[in-house]
Amino acid sequence: MLNEIDRIFQDDKTRPITENDIHNLKYCEAIIKEVSRIFSIVNSLPRCLETPNEIGGYQWPAETMIRINIDAIHHNDEYWEEPNKFNPDRWMVEGFEPKKNSFIMFGGGLRVCPGRKLAMIELVCLMALLFRKYEIDLIDKEAPLKTESGVITVCAELFVEIKLRN
């Protein structure tokens, strides 16, 4: 990640980021996708059946509330090789596309997130602009991640040390 950022910005810590940079920050994008696969911000999607329907081999009456479990789909070994392994490189393989509906950090279908492209641009920019200037290290690499889950999962506490990069 740092190699990619340094190659693109050539040690310039202040120039504005360009559209071209964003297209070239492929490994940063791969990390963001892999983090979101392992730990999706939205952990499940609620749906209500308008009409009786069959899902998963069972008949459900109209108005049944169901929740699509994003975490379960993102960790399913029918869709992902070594699903529990954090491996951003899987996104770098030439021509790699997740199987249909197996990567749904932004949902899918009719209600897919309309802000998904903007969100990805913002995340890539944030990551590149932070890490080109600062070294950010976890204080305790072994400490379990403290999260709180409601509609979305948020990090409740994370202690890091931030230093200026040379």
Ligand code: HEM
């Ligand atoms: C990392 C950031 C984001 C994530 C993970 C995310 C995730 C999602 C997901 C999973 C859904 C589908 C909900 C469903 O199917 O029930 C959704 C819907 C939506 N998102 Fe995002 N989103 C993000 C950023 C944004 C941004 C930046 C905007 C606006 C600028 C936005 C606007 C919306 C709207 C309006 C919907 C509702 C779409 C509909 O119901 O037709 N989101 N988002």
